[in-house]
Amino acid sequence: MSDKNRRIIAFLLLMVLTVLLFPCKGYAQDIKSAPFQIDFIDVGQGDAALVKCDGHYMLIDGGSASKSSLIYSYLKARSIRYIDVIIATHEHEDHVGGLPGALNYANVGAAFCSVTDSDSKAFRNSKKYLAAQGKSIYVPKAGDSFYLGSALVTILAPVVAGTGPNNNSIVLKIAYGGVSFLFAGDAEWEEENSIAGYGELLRSTVLKVGHHGGGSSTGYQFLKAVAPRYAVISVGAGNSYGHPDENTLSRLRDAGTQVLRTDLQGDIVCTTDGNNITFNVQRNANINTLANAGPGQNQNKSYLVPFGNSAQNNQASVPDRSVSDTRDNQVTR
Numbered sequence: 001m002s003d004k005n006r007r008i009i010a011f012l013l014l015m016v017l018t019v020l021l022f023p024c025k026g027y028a029q030d031i032k033s034a035p036f037q038i039d040f041i042d043v044g045q046g047d048a049a050l051v052k053c054d055g056h057y058m059l060i061d062g063g064s065a066s067k068s069s070l071i072y073s074y075l076k077a078r079s080i081r082y083i084d085v086i087i088a089t090h091e092h093e094d095h096v097g098g099l100p101g102a103l104n105y106a107n108v109g110a111a112f113c114s115v116t117d118s119d120s121k122a123f124r125n126s127k128k129y130l131a132a133q134g135k136s137i138y139v140p141k142a143g144d145s146f147y148l149g150s151a152l153v154t155i156l157a158p159v160v161a162g163t164g165p166n167n168n169s170i171v172l173k174i175a176y177g178g179v180s181f182l183f184a185g186d187a188e189w190e191e192e193n194s195i196a197g198y199g200e201l202l203r204s205t206v207l208k209v210g211h212h213g214g215g216s217s218t219g220y221q222f223l224k225a226v227a228p229r230y231a232v233i234s235v236g237a238g239n240s241y242g243h244p245d246e247n248t249l250s251r252l253r254d255a256g257t258q259v260l261r262t263d264l265q266g267d268i269v270c271t272t273d274g275n276n277i278t279f280n281v282q283r284n285a286n287i288n289t290l291a292n293a294g295p296g297q298n299q300n301k302s303y304l305v306p307f308g309n310s311a312q313n314n315q316a317s318v319p320d321r322s323v324s325d326t327r328d329n330q331v332t333r
């Protein structure tokens with residue numbers, strides 16, 4: 001065989017290998033391999049979640065002012081210099097106080113909050129950093145939606161003016177393939193009840209529990225509608241509010257929801273391919289997160305029979321818990 005023929009055969013082999021290793025796929029097929037991740041950052045008593053999809057970022061709340069430098073460092077360590085959307089679910093300090101840390105490191109595309117003004121120092125400070133980037137606050141309406149990469153973000157609430165900032169929290173749902181996340185802000189029963197009419201739309205794989213697991217949030221009816229397989233409670237250890245409330249924990253237990261908590265487990269990182277879902281935690285992967293759950297209101301669970309059955313049927317597109325993986329720090333059931 002001549003050198004020329006060898007070169008031609010080598011070239012053809014290379015082409016075949018290239019096609020085998022890098023098959024052409026349409027965007028729809030690529031969605032499952034596209035990276036989607038949510039970091040529930042341990043900010044003590046407060047909320048902060050960093051959502052990543054296809055290289056785009058959304059920060060939902062930023063913890064309290066004392067965590068501003070933590071948020072700055074978190075982004076810096078990951079070289080995240082651009083955040084497509086920042087959402088402050090409401091104006092309370094434990095949600096907006098740390099946002100200056102993010103705005104100090106990263107540029108932001110858009111900023112949402114349930115209000116444009118508040119007389120708290122934390123809110124004014126965040127607004128000042130936004131203004132320095134030439135941005136103002138947009139108050140989204142229920143029904144607004146946008147894409148973060150290939151993930152669909154839908155604003156669910158507020159649908160009516162609620163009582164106080166908590167019940168005016170921005171509540172949103174993120175859908176990525178067959179997996180979905182519902183972020184309840186600090187919504188309490190009043191706001192939960194106001195969106196009960198959404199019905200099936202509330203159903204989500206993961207619930208970011210409202211108001212740090214407080215007792216006046218995460219009611220049975222709401223839980224029944226959301227039917228979350230997993231719940232994340234962002235809460236500070238030994239906080240003065242008694243969060244999470246033992247009754248909320250017992251309701252989650254009754255619903256058969258696996259609970260993860262930042263006070264016990266530190267940073268909680270959730271990844272999904274749109275099908276399987278995996279949680280990695282900083283510490284205490286196998287701790288009993290419901291150890292201080294109260295006796296519950298539905299110990300016979302009769303109330304939850306239809307809920308449990310329909311949840312199984314409707315979440316069939318979410319295959320079984322890949323969290324049974326045995327890596328260190330991975331949550332196992």
Ligand SMILES: [Zn+2]
Binds near residue numbers: 047092094186212
């Ligand atoms: Zn809060």
